Structure formats: C-alpha cells, structure tokens
Amino acid sequence: MPRYQVLRVVLLLCVVVVFAASTLISYQRHVETAQLLTVTQKGGGWAASELAFELLRFTHMLETVGAGRGTADELALRFDLLWSRIEVLQEGSETSEVREVPGAVALLDELQATLTLIEPSVLSLKPGEAAVADPLVDRLRPFEARVRAFNVDSYNGPEALERIRRVFELNWLVSVSITGLVLSGTLLILMLIRESSRSRHQSLHDELTGLPNRKFINQQLKSAARDASRNGTLLGVHVIDLNNFKEINDTLGHSYGDQLLQQVAQRLCGSIGPNDTVARLGGDEFLVIQERITQADDCTRLSKTLCGRIGHEMVLSGSRVYPSASLGVSIYPVDADDVSQVQINADLAMYRAKRDGGVSYRRFEPEMNDSLQRANTLARELKTAIQGDELSLHYQPVVAFDSGKIVSVEALLRWHNPQYGYVSPVEVVAIAEQYGLALELNEWVIKQACLQYQYWVSLGLETVCVAVNISPSMYVLHDLAASLTRLLRETGMPPERLIVEVTEDTTMRDIESSPDTLHNLKTLGVQIALDDFGTGYSSLNHLKRLPVDKLKIDRSFIQDLNITPKDPRIIRSIVNLAESLDLQVIAEGIEFVQNVDDLIAEGCLLGQGYLFSKAVDSERIVEMLSAQGQGIPLFQLGADERIVQRI
Known part of the structure; x- marks a missing residue:
C-alpha cells in the first residue's frame, strides 16, 4: 500500500x-x-x-x-x-x-x-x-x-x-466534549465523503491509464444512446485490441507492457473529438464511443485514424517497438437498436479484423452475427443437454504395439444437436468455457466415464484404464481435486484406473500452481497424462516439477513421419526425455503401419489412432474387451504389412 x-x-x-x-x-x-x-x-x-x-x-x-x-x-x-x-x-x-x-x-x-x-x-x-x-x-x-x-x-x-x-x-465539560464530538464527527464525515468520492473515481477508472473502465463505459453507452435517439444522430462504438501484446510482456517484461498501454491510451485520447470517450475495458482492449455523428463514413474515418496512430513506432525504456491493433466498429441504431448489442457487434467485427490479418479495422456486417447466434443457441442447449444426459461418450483404444492388446481407452465427447447436427468436441468445450459451463461439462464426462467403467466391471470384462480430458477452465478456475474426490466416491471408481489428461498448454496457464494442482490429484491415486505434448512451451524444469505418469505425443509429429524425407528426431527427443523421467509415451493419430514401425524404432510402444480403431461406442468396446479376455488378439501385423483387426 x-x-x-x-x-x-x-x-x-x-x-x-x-x-x-x-x-x-x-x-x-x-x-x-x-x-x-x-x-x-x-x-x-x-x-x-x-x-x-x-x-x-x-x-x-x-x-x-x-x-x-x-x-x-x-x-x-x-x-x-x-x-x-x-x-x-x-x-x-x-x-x-x-x-x-x-x-x-x-x-x-x-x-x-x-x-x-x-x-x-x-x-x-x-x-x-x-x-x-x-x-x-x-x-x-x-x-x-x-x-x-x-x-x-x-x-x-x-x-x-x-x-x-x-x-x-x-456541564461545561459536557459542552467541551460535545464540541469535540461535533468537530470530530464533522471531520469524519468530510473524510468519508472524500474517500467515497475517491473510491467512486477509482471504481470507474483504470488505475494504470486513468481512462474510464468497463463499469463507467457501460453507463456512458446508455447515456450516449439516449442522447443519439433524442437528437436523431448516430453513435459509433469502436472496440480495439492490441496485437501480440502478450509477446511484449513475455519478452520485454510487464513494465514495458504497462508503458505500451499508457502510450496507446494517450494516442487514442489525442485522436478523438471533444464529444468522444476513450475507455480501457481490461488487458489490452480499449473502447471508443464516438458521439454526435451524422453518417457512417465518420466512423470509418475515425477507425482508420485510430489504427494508424497506434501503429506508429513507440520507444519503451529505450526499446523501439511497432505496435498494431485490430479494430471493430458498429453503429447505433443502424446495426442494432440496443446499445449493448452494438458493443457485441463491434467485438465480433474486431475478431473478424484480427482473423483477417490483425492490422486492420472492420465494420460490423450482419453475417458476423450468425456465429454469435450459433454460440448462444448451443450454449443454451448445452446446459439442457448436460442436465438431461443428452450427450454421449465414445471411446478410442490405446494399444500396446508388441501384444496388440488394449491397455486403456480415451473417453471422447459426442453431441448431436437437433438444430446444428454433429457439434465437434472442440466447439463444445470452447462454448462451455466461454459461457461458464466448463465445470458442469467436465464433471458430467468424468462421472459418465466412471459409471461406464463400473458397468464393464459388472459384466466381468477384462477392464482397462479410462482416460478423461480436462478443459483449461476446469483446471485453472475450479477445484479439480475436490470434484474428482466427490465423483470417485459417488461412482465407486478405483482411482488408479482413471487417467486424467491435461494438455501441455493448460499446465502453462498457471505455471506456479500447476505442480500443486497435479500433486493434489496424485494424492487421490489417479494417473496423470500430459496431452498434446510438444505443441506447448513448457521447459524441462517445468516438466520435472509436474507429477505426470504419461506423455502423449501430439498427432502432428506422427503426421510428419508420413512426409518424405521423414524426420523422427522430435519423437526420439520426446521418448528420451520421457525415459529420463520414467514416463510412459503414447503416440496419437497413428494411421499407417509404417508409423508403428517408426515409433517402435524410436522406443515408443503405445499408441492410438484410426489404424487401430476410431472412437466407438460402449457396446463396441464391450465386444473388444470380451474378445481380449478370451485370448483373441485384436490387432497384429499381418504379412501384407497391414494391421489386421480380428473382430
């Protein structure tokens, strides 16, 4: 303080x-x-x-x-x-x-x-x-x-x-004390008024740049919309997001990032008219309210000016940087008759500008709203689907190359939406993360996978471990260990038969607390796999601190083996690293027999992919496990250099 x-x-x-x-x-x-x-x-x-x-x-x-x-x-x-x-x-x-x-x-x-x-x-x-x-x-x-x-x-x-x-x-002393009481009370009231005013200002303004914050701008937008409706004018809302801001923070340091934000704020304030307002929404995102305009071209000109001013060279503590920004603009009441929707439209236009190259501005177009409508609909129906068990799980086997036996299965989410049809797991997880459904979705998947395992046990099958994927929000924002403890208790699932898969990038979101989070999981007795390994930016020191049991090589490296000339050096490095840390290695995305030969040559003995089996429903897994329990080999190399599936 x-x-x-x-x-x-x-x-x-x-x-x-x-x-x-x-x-x-x-x-x-x-x-x-x-x-x-x-x-x-x-x-x-x-x-x-x-x-x-x-x-x-x-x-x-x-x-x-x-x-x-x-x-x-x-x-x-x-x-x-x-x-x-x-x-x-x-x-x-x-x-x-x-x-x-x-x-x-x-x-x-x-x-x-x-x-x-x-x-x-x-x-x-x-x-x-x-x-x-x-x-x-x-x-x-x-x-x-x-x-x-x-x-x-x-x-x-x-x-x-x-x-x-x-x-x-x-009585005289009482008068003196009352006088002191009045004076001290007056002083206290004045100080409280001053502190209240200061607190109100701080609550409505960004501490770093001094600009109005999101709370202030929400009030200002409503007021500006009323004025525009009353005066018959237009209102432009510009949403600005800096490009590559994270890289500046990571390479130069947060103090440089703070200087960049302060200079951007100054440049924006110097580019607007007397009736306009600049605000910082948070992080590297700014917003400009352009009031009392009569035609849409006024917004376009200001957007171009703002992007140009931000893109000029900056000197941050002696270092020269060349910032850029993506900008989206929407106009009230042309694009929507609700100012909150106008701001959402400006956001959509900004993301489209970022996708187009990240150094431009875009005016909102109605088709941009289609993706938003899809996301809103799916989010609403996803919550109902979770609560009504309308989702399903398929399972993809992980196979040991030497024996052809299934050693574990990975639970993969499936959802067929009545309106949009099949929705990919990637989109389902993204919607769950964006709309605050990550906890419900992850707990549903974990619970269903555990119950499915118990069902296989009740059939007397030769059971295998079940792997479940944990989304970033579940890992970072929620108490994953507490959820697993409750779900394991409710389902009776043996902890050692459950594999929790977390991507490498997810563990990097909070480097300091990731080891503690995973250690809490290990105390429950579950296994931990680091998924999509090789695509993130974790260091050897970070990896050594993580109590993981398995590394899963990302499918992109397996696909590289299909390119001539092939380069297996990355796979060899990952396998050597895993051996030094006493970890199992699982290769993902295996599609050809030659992939298996190459992986065995590099010391990788476990894998999954379409060569063995796509993700299948529980009944198909029952058939596979039943055959495996009878000693029937499911997968083996045939004389014609193909994987032969016996059932």
Whole structure:
C-alpha cells in the first residue's frame, strides 16, 4: 500500500478514536450530572423538605386532636410519617450529602430522641385532651425553626452551592466534549465523503491509464444512446485490441507492457473529438464511443485514424517497438437498436479484423452475427443437454504395439444437436468455457466415464484404464481435486484406473500452481497424462516439477513421419526425455503401419489412432474387451504389412 494511503488510513483511524472518546466522555459526564442532580434534588433535598412539612403537619394534628376535631388514628399516621422522614435522612447513600450540612446529624438525633420520649403520650392521646396535647406541641415548637433552617441549608447552604458549582463544571465539560464530538464527527464525515468520492473515481477508472473502465463505459453507452435517439444522430462504438501484446510482456517484461498501454491510451485520447470517450475495458482492449455523428463514413474515418496512430513506432525504456491493433466498429441504431448489442457487434467485427490479418479495422456486417447466434443457441442447449444426459461418450483404444492388446481407452465427447447436427468436441468445450459451463461439462464426462467403467466391471470384462480430458477452465478456475474426490466416491471408481489428461498448454496457464494442482490429484491415486505434448512451451524444469505418469505425443509429429524425407528426431527427443523421467509415451493419430514401425524404432510402444480403431461406442468396446479376455488378439501385423483387426 502506498505511503500516502497508509497515512490517510492512520488519520482516519485517529479521527474515529477521537470520535469514540468524545462520545464516551459525553455519556459519562451526562450520567454523572444526572446522578448528582438526582441526589441533590430528589434525594436529600426532597427528604429535608418533607421532614419540615411532616413536622408542621404533626404539630398541627396534635393541636387539632387536642381541640377535639381530629382522631387518634390520624395522629398516629402523621406520627409514623414523621418518623419515616427522619429515618430516610439518617440512613442511605442518597441522603449522605444532606447529612453533611452542619448540625444536621445532631438535629436529627435530638428530634428522634424527643419523638421517642413523647411517643407514649402521643399514642394514648384522646380527642379533646388539650391539656396533654399542648405541652407536646410546645415541646416540638423549637424544632420547627431548626428543621426549616436545615431544609434551607440543604438547598442553599455551602455544601449545596458546592454541588451546584460542580454541576456547572460538569456541564461545561459536557459542552467541551460535545464540541469535540461535533468537530470530530464533522471531520469524519468530510473524510468519508472524500474517500467515497475517491473510491467512486477509482471504481470507474483504470488505475494504470486513468481512462474510464468497463463499469463507467457501460453507463456512458446508455447515456450516449439516449442522447443519439433524442437528437436523431448516430453513435459509433469502436472496440480495439492490441496485437501480440502478450509477446511484449513475455519478452520485454510487464513494465514495458504497462508503458505500451499508457502510450496507446494517450494516442487514442489525442485522436478523438471533444464529444468522444476513450475507455480501457481490461488487458489490452480499449473502447471508443464516438458521439454526435451524422453518417457512417465518420466512423470509418475515425477507425482508420485510430489504427494508424497506434501503429506508429513507440520507444519503451529505450526499446523501439511497432505496435498494431485490430479494430471493430458498429453503429447505433443502424446495426442494432440496443446499445449493448452494438458493443457485441463491434467485438465480433474486431475478431473478424484480427482473423483477417490483425492490422486492420472492420465494420460490423450482419453475417458476423450468425456465429454469435450459433454460440448462444448451443450454449443454451448445452446446459439442457448436460442436465438431461443428452450427450454421449465414445471411446478410442490405446494399444500396446508388441501384444496388440488394449491397455486403456480415451473417453471422447459426442453431441448431436437437433438444430446444428454433429457439434465437434472442440466447439463444445470452447462454448462451455466461454459461457461458464466448463465445470458442469467436465464433471458430467468424468462421472459418465466412471459409471461406464463400473458397468464393464459388472459384466466381468477384462477392464482397462479410462482416460478423461480436462478443459483449461476446469483446471485453472475450479477445484479439480475436490470434484474428482466427490465423483470417485459417488461412482465407486478405483482411482488408479482413471487417467486424467491435461494438455501441455493448460499446465502453462498457471505455471506456479500447476505442480500443486497435479500433486493434489496424485494424492487421490489417479494417473496423470500430459496431452498434446510438444505443441506447448513448457521447459524441462517445468516438466520435472509436474507429477505426470504419461506423455502423449501430439498427432502432428506422427503426421510428419508420413512426409518424405521423414524426420523422427522430435519423437526420439520426446521418448528420451520421457525415459529420463520414467514416463510412459503414447503416440496419437497413428494411421499407417509404417508409423508403428517408426515409433517402435524410436522406443515408443503405445499408441492410438484410426489404424487401430476410431472412437466407438460402449457396446463396441464391450465386444473388444470380451474378445481380449478370451485370448483373441485384436490387432497384429499381418504379412501384407497391414494391421489386421480380428473382430
């Protein structure tokens, strides 16, 4: 994290701490103030005033009963209430501060002692006995002034004034803390607003180039389309993809790639009009929105300008490079009345430009959409086909040259679509990868292959290993080991009878994690084959780190053996490499007997191809395995130099 961001975070945390501390202090001060006021007003002060009132009521009741106008019960009630006021003041924490008034304790003790002495007379007093009541009244009269003074002192005396002073001090502190609370809260809000604005800008702009990103451009496209519809103008969408950008990153380094992207962004911004917008969609892909145009030729001219400007020489840290780009353009509302579809059309045109040579621009044409419609339809129906088991697996045998026996079979996907007919496995896998169906498709294939193996076992056949191919997305994006663990458990498939085939290029997509991924598979007990070997770019060091069991030589090298003069050196190198790593070698695409002779001469003893058998359904494999179990050789070299299939 950059230093300025660290400082900003620390400052924000400090503000939050001040905010919290101010809040806590304010709360504590308010609580203390409330408690003090409660003690002063509702506790001691109230009790002192009630004592004065009850003393007056009691003496008045004595006089009333002595005159014959009251009852003994009323006098007893007033006497009990007076006693209770004295007890409240003598005990309890709420009246402790009132007892600190000078003379308070002595007064309460004397009054209590007097009440104790007169209690028998009070309780035995009968209405009309003025001779008994008057002396009692006279005995209590001196206390009235003292109790009244005590009551006044409890509110206005030095101790009461000290409590009031403390209340004002606490209120002042509360005001200070509230001020701090307001200031810190205001600062916090301002910082949050600033951070929110900064975060919003970062969320809508590319950090490297400063251009609007995909999220921003999606909003801008909708707004621009509304303006074009309202004004009766056209809107051009240009999608630009740099050519050979990966090679620049790989050969010169990512810092050079970053410089290239920054310079391309500058050139694009310098080539557009004041109403246009440049955005970076991600990676090496850019987009230009061309607004307020009146004819399609305006888009064509801008496309030509953009391609030309990008193609000029660039100097990246002293190295000269000559970038190029493929550009596709589509126009709203000419090509589509939905701006999202216009962007898709521009993408299609860009890919067509790249296929045409990669240094050109193309305007969208309606037939380009046919491939998109096919892909969308197949993707939608592929999901249904997976869920409804409408796909099927065929199996191609792998044969040992010396014995002619099948040692394993490779499961190959087959799909006959109701609308498009037979769909090649390559296209099926590509659609699954593009539309997020790779996990479902791979798991379906693995599960069906495992169940098929279990079916062969139930027939008592001489079983062989079953190989399944793993697509790049399944390998890189999903937890392949977890899926295999679950599927092996569900089907009861012996792990050692399952071969997982991964292409060499797939393992190179994530060089650092590939060894770990394959090691996780090895812990399950499955075998691992490196498919299409020789067509990728893996190094010997990378290969040594991969826990594979088999190498499958790509069919292109076998086809090279059919060319005169033939050159078996690559096959010889692969076989020698495999031997040094203790790996089995399997040759793919064998079509002629001479291929077998050449492979045996180079030390390769296993292979598959049309010479032995094309991929066949499960019933045909059952026939082959049944014959093999009876000791009938399936494949052997005949005298006429052909592979003879016995069944």
